[in-house]
Amino acid sequence: MYAWIFRHLPGPTWFKVIEALALIGVAVWALFTWVYPWVQATLELGETSGVG
Secondary structure, three states: OHHHHHHHOOOOHHHHHHHHHHHHHHHHHHHHHHHHHHHHHHHOOOOOOOOO
16 A cells, blocks of 8 residues: 555655655644544443542
């Protein structure tokens, strides 16, 4: 999959590396901004049961 993405990015190799790093950064940002909070709220992760 990564090879397919890398082959389809435009430009020389050094620019492809920069583009790939930018894509990874955007993916991580999107996960932390939208996906992880939604999963935590949906699955009720981090909730303590008050046992004790």
